[in-house]
Amino acid sequence: MKIKVSIFILIVTFLTFFITSELNNKKNKTIITSAVPPMVTPIETETTSLMDSPDGAKTLMIEKRDNFYTIFVTNNSNGNKIQVFRKEKINSSQLEIPYNTWSPDNLYFFLKEKNAVADDYLVFQSSGESFSNNLSNLSIQEPFKLKVPNYTIEEVTGWAAPNLLIVNTKQNDSNNRVSFWYEVPSQSFIQLGTYFK
Amino acid sequence: MRKKIKRKHKSFVPAYLIVGVMIFLVLFIYKMILPKNIPCANSISCKKEPKFEIETNATGIFNIQPVPVPNIMLSKNEDTSPVLGLKTALGEKRIYVNLATQTLSAYEGSSLFMQTPISSGLWGKTPKGDFIIWSKFRATRMAGGSGADYYDLPNVPYVMFFFNDEVPGSSGFSLHGTYWHNNFGHAMSHGCVNMKTTDAGKIYDWADASSDGHAGTKITIYGDLPI
Numbered sequence: 001m002k003i004k005v006s007i008f009i010l011i012v013t014f015l016t017f018f019i020t021s022e023l024n025n026k027k028n029k030t031i032i033t034s035a036v037p038p039m040v041t042p043i044e045t046e047t048t049s050l051m052d053s054p055d056g057a058k059t060l061m062i063e064k065r066d067n068f069y070t071i072f073v074t075n076n077s078n079g080n081k082i083q084v085f086r087k088e089k090i091n092s093s094q095l096e097i098p099y100n101t102w103s104p105d106n107l108y109f110f111l112k113e114k115n116a117v118a119d120d121y122l123v124f125q126s127s128g129e130s131f132s133n134n135l136s137n138l139s140i141q142e143p144f145k146l147k148v149p150n151y152t153i154e155e156v157t158g159w160a161a162p163n164l165l166i167v168n169t170k171q172n173d174s175n176n177r178v179s180f181w182y183e184v185p186s187q188s189f190i191q192l193g194t195y196f197k
Numbered sequence: 198m199r200k201k202i203k204r205k206h207k208s209f210v211p212a213y214l215i216v217g218v219m220i221f222l223v224l225f226i227y228k229m230i231l232p233k234n235i236p237c238a239n240s241i242s243c244k245k246e247p248k249f250e251i252e253t254n255a256t257g258i259f260n261i262q263p264v265p266v267p268n269i270m271l272s273k274n275e276d277t278s279p280v281l282g283l284k285t286a287l288g289e290k291r292i293y294v295n296l297a298t299q300t301l302s303a304y305e306g307s308s309l310f311m312q313t314p315i316s317s318g319l320w321g322k323t324p325k326g327d328f329i330i331w332s333k334f335r336a337t338r339m340a341g342g343s344g345a346d347y348y349d350l351p352n353v354p355y356v357m358f359f360f361n362d363e364v365p366g367s368s369g370f371s372l373h374g375t376y377w378h379n380n381f382g383h384a385m386s387h388g389c390v391n392m393k394t395t396d397a398g399k400i401y402d403w404a405d406a407s408s409d410g411h412a413g414t415k416i417t418i419y420g421d422l423p424i
Contacts, residue, residue, distance in 0.1 A: 054375065054393040099314060100380055157383050158378070158379050158381065158383065159378055159380060160260050160380060161378060162265065166380055166383075196319070196380065196383055196384070197319075197384055197423055
């Protein structure tokens with residue numbers, strides 16, 4: 001009986017030792033494996049930004065892959081997704097979706113293009129169609145400089161009405177702040193008495 | 198004779214003061230007793246009792262512009278009656294509106310339910326203080342202003358009128374959805390708290406109106422618009 005017990009204890013001890021040593025070996029192997037530098041493969045850098053329209057009917061998406069921005073609009077009721085625009089990323093410029101990007105009727109949206117010199121704002125038709133002058137999007141910064149040279153754009157905050165973007169500006173030679181409307185169909189600026197804080 | 202004249206002169210000054218103090222007290226008490234003159238949020242629609250009201254294929258007016266009005270499609274299961282049960286497993290529901298940052302935060306106990314940009318009063322002031330949701334309407338009509346400031350907006354969605362001792366529910370101040378502008382994070386209303394329609398829908402389903410002795414969800418409005 002004593003011999004049987006001794007043999008059993010020996011077997012258990014041996015098995016415990018064997019399992020413990022195997023586990024330690026595995027851990028060591030893992031460490032060795034992880035120490036090997038990963039294989040260098042070209043990975044596509046991809047970022048995606050989304051913004052739903054205020055009524056939830058549509059979603060705007062900007063996909064940045066490699067050196068291109070691609071803009072999509074999805075109709076949330078049927079899942080239809082259309083590509084509205086594709087643009088190469090230039091130097092340090094960055095395309096962003098503002099919180100108030102969608103026009104109240106979902107016909108337009110605007111994007112902020114961050115640049116080193118001055119930010120620009122681009123207006124698009126959500127259908128992907130061009131504007132009447134065959135432009136795929138309307139830039140706000142350049143025409144504003146030409147038409148209202150005494151003021152500088154500080155921010156385009158959002159939509160005052162289905163066709164009217166709110167452009168907050170500062171007078172160049174003073175601290176006077178004035179809001180303008182940018183009327184999309186006529187592509188004109190209208191100075192306002194009210195400042196939209 | 199001289200003494201008599203002196204006495205008259207001395208007694209005249211305190212009497213003048215007493216009359217002045219009394220007039221001040223009367224005016225002070227009068228002002229305290231009278232209800233404060235809170236201007237109505239929507240000067241035209243406020244004349245009528247708030248009610249559930251929808252129109253089909255309507256056109257609104259805002260900022261001197263015609264605004265397409267979304268039709269309200271009521272689902273069969275949509276419950277328009279107030280839902281009781283202010284306290285949940287997470288705690289009491291509270292809504293905070295910060296006018297300085299133009300944000301709304303909704304909590305259940307210490308748990309954040311929603312935080313979102315809003316638009317408070319630009320042409321009319323949003324009242325500050327502690328309020329309670331008085332009544333909820335899936336949609337109603339809001340109209341007011343005059344001249345260039347005139348607006349008429351049918352089918353305003355997810356309306357939650359609030360009140361307190363100084364601001365009656367009938368004065369038309371509310372949280373509600375917005376289809377006529379998209380400028381949240383900036384003051385843009387006539388006194389109400391404008392929200393994205395999808396956000397207003399979530400708060401509308403979550404918050405409670407006052408009913409049968411049960412107070413509605415509490416709202417605290419604080420802070421000042423940046424100058």
